[in-house]
Amino acid sequence: DQQVKQNSPSLSVQEGRISILNCDYTNSMFDYFLWYKKYPAEGPTFLISISSIKDKNEDGRFTVFLNKSAKHLSLHIVPSQPGDSAVYFCAASPRSYNTDKLIFGTGTRLQVFP
Amino acid sequence: EADIYQTPRYLVIGTGKKITLECSQTMGHDKMYWYQQDPGMELHLIHYSYGVNSTEKGDLSSESTVSRIRTEHFPLTLESARPSHTSQYLCASRTPGTVVGDTQYFGPGTRLTVL
Numbered sequence: 398d399q400q401v402k403q404n405s406p407s408l409s410v411q412e413g414r415i416s417i418l419n420c421d422y423t424n425s426m427f428d429y430f431l432w433y434k435k436y437p438a439e440g441p442t443f444l445i446s447i448s449s450i451k452d453k454n455e456d457g458r459f460t461v462f463l464n465k466s467a468k469h470l471s472l473h474i475v476p477s478q479p480g481d482s483a484v485y486f487c488a489a490s491p492r493s494y495n496t497d498k499l500i501f502g503t504g505t506r507l508q509v510f511p
Numbered sequence: 512e513a514d515i516y517q518t519p520r521y522l523v524i525g526t527g528k529k530i531t532l533e534c535s536q537t538m539g540h541d542k543m544y545w546y547q548q549d550p551g552m553e554l555h556l557i558h559y560s561y562g563v564n565s566t567e568k569g570d571l572s573s574e575s576t577v578s579r580i581r582t583e584h585f586p587l588t589l590e591s592a593r594p595s596h597t598s599q600y601l602c603a604s605r606t607p608g609t610v611v612g613d614t615q616y617f618g619p620g621t622r623l624t625v626l
Contacts, residue, residue, distance in 0.1 A: 399553070406551070431614065438520075440601050440617030441554075486554070498570070499615065501546075501554040 400424045401489050403502035410509050416474040418505050420487030423468065427489035431499070432461060432472050435484045444485070445472070448492075477509045514538060517602050517618035524592055525626050532587045532621045534602030542605040543585040544615065545569070545577060547598050554601060560585055592625045599623070 402421045410416045420430075428449040433441035447454040447461045447470070454461050460473045474481055487502040515536040524530055536543065541562040546554040546569075556569030560579040574596070575589050585604075589596055599622050603615040 401553070433617075438619065440515075440517075440603070440619045442617065443614040446614065498556060498559075499554075500570075503551060503553045 398423075399503075400427075401487055401500050401502040403485075403487055403505050405505050406503070407506040407508070410477045410507065412479055412509055412511050413476045416472075416477045416481065416507055416509065418472040418474075418485050418487075418507065420470050420472075420502055421468060422470075422489050424489070424491070424500075425468070426491040427500070429490045429492040430461070430463060430470050431488045431490075432459075433486040433488060433501075434481075435486060435504070441486055474507075477507075479509050479511060482507055482509050515602060515604055515616050515618040517600075517621050519621060520619060521622050521624075523624045523626065526591075526593055528592050530589050530592055530623070532600055532602075532623070534585045534587070534618055535583050536585075536604040536616075536618075537583060538604060538606075538616070539582060540604035540616075541582065541607060543579070544603040544605070545575075545585070545587050546601040546603065547571060547573065548601060548620075549598050558587065592623075594625045597623060597625050 431446040432444040434444050435441040445459050463470045484504040484506045486504045488499040518533045543560045545558040548554045555571035557573040558577040560566050599620050601620045602618040605615045
């Protein structure tokens with residue numbers, strides 16, 4: 398039973414346009430969400446996070462939106478750059494339950510073309 | 512910048528061999544983790560440690576074992592490798608504290624193939 402779902406395995410976007418990556422979760426205990434980026438032959442690197450007390454968090458070109466009622470979050474990249482081409486993983490954690498375990502989605506492969 | 516290292520990066524080995532995947536971090540993090548990831552699938556937590564002499568099994572059952580004798584070192588061992596163990600193994604460590612925003616830093620991974 399997958400608790401964190403990334404239903405789009407791949408996304409292709411033109412350079413300069415917006416990339417929107419989506420993530421859905423089923424466990425209402427999740428209250429902390431993260432996005433990781435992974436290049437081939439490297440480990441995932443942290444990109445941005447959001448707590449459930451917020452509905453938006455912004456860091457430069459990256460913005461994460463959280464819709465708790467829909468159990469949905471999305472990562473917006475504006476403007477997209479070729480260097481953003483990577484696999485993006487959504488992760489969730491029930492932090493307030495005194496655990497730091499992360500549940501990951503299957504990832505979305507983003508390709509940004511010129 | 513996080514400093515977490517894994518060796519070997521790639522390993523092809525025959526069935527029945529004993530293998531140890533190495534993971535080291537130089538940040539003094541108490542919390543360390545092992546994840547397993549099959550291609551196109553999510554990362555699954557298989558082991559974690561909250562400090563020296565602390566090891567716990569993760570959410571995904573694994574035949575591997577781990578040890579934590581030193582803070583900086585968290586090796587994973589398979590006593591008898593099988594083709595079903597073929598996967599990518601990712602080690603991670605975590606910044607301490609409970610402040611929102613602390614994160615896990617991942618190593619580059621070991622891609623294991625068991626023939």
